[in-house]
Amino acid sequence: MxxxxxxxxxxxxxxxxxxxxxxxxAVEQEWQDQALCAQTDPEAFFPEKGGSTREAKRICQACSVRDECLEYALEHDERFGIWGGLSDRERRRLKRRLG
The missing domain is CATH 1.20.5 (Single alpha-helices involved in coiled-coils or other helix-helix interfaces)
Structure with a gap:
């Protein structure tokens, strides 16, 4: 005892x-360790210009830490890739609506 x-x-x-x-x-690392994208091909989340985002967004839909991921991307002004199920353009649009 x-x-x-x-x-x-x-x-x-x-x-x-x-x-x-x-x-x-440490808290950031915790949600990132739980992210489904950490278990898949990272190239799907950072497609070439004009490349498909469909597979990455499909994975994000099933991810339990999608909200944390999107919040992180918005707070850190991530300019590339799919974060929280949204592309850079979609995140910028969301930021304008929220702000």
Whole structure:
């Protein structure tokens, strides 16, 4: 029982030692690890100009972290690729409607 308490204290100390940026980075990494695109061919999500986005968008539709992905792309002004099921053009259009 004492070992469990010591382990909790160590985790608390380690968490306290993380900066805010590191903590957000860890949360970001968590959703990215769950993303379906991380398990597929990345080229589908970054097609050549004029290339099809159909396969990437199909994968995004089934992804459980689609909202987190789209939020990340909007916050970081991602200019290339399919993020959260939307192309760059679609994300820009959404940003204009929201902002």
């Amino acid at each position: 004492e070992d469990m308490a010591n382990g909790a204290n160590l985790r608390g100390t380690a968490a306290a030692a993380l900066s805010l940026d590191e903590l957000f980075g």
